[in-house]
Amino acid sequence: MKAICKQTTSKGFDLKEVTTVFSHDFDYSFGGYGLEINREYLIMGLVVYKDTNCIYFLIDVNGKPDWFPYLLFEITDNCLPKEWFLKVNGKSSKSDIYSIVGFDELCNNEDFYNQLVERNIDAIQIYFKRKIELEKN
Secondary structure, eight states: OEEOOOOOOOOOOTTTOOTTTSSSSSSSTTOOOOOOOOOEEEEEEEETTTTTOOEEEEEETTTEEEEEGGEEEEEEOOOTTTTTTEEOOOSSSSSSSSEEEEEEEHHHHHTHHHHHHHTOOOHHHHHHHHHHHHOOO
């Protein structure tokens, strides 16, 4: 799955849905995020949190995987890899994640998501291993 970045700011977002930002002037091109307009990104996962209907894409910028609201992108290739998994936690689970789609570790290892967010070196290595595998296919 691939997408082109069409905007880097939260301008026009419904802040009740995009719960990871708190203002309409948040800019994903600065502050370590580094998104670039018109650049195509490989999407490595999708997540929906319990408190939102917004889908977030897992992509890496400058070697740092992170979750970005789908509203910043336009899908250019909507094919999901056949090796990917879907995990639905539902609203009653203890996790903040309602549902997640992606490679094995992301969906089936309960600690992996947090390790990836915390930039654990082992999780980062697994992420890039899966990305290389996906790029080969």
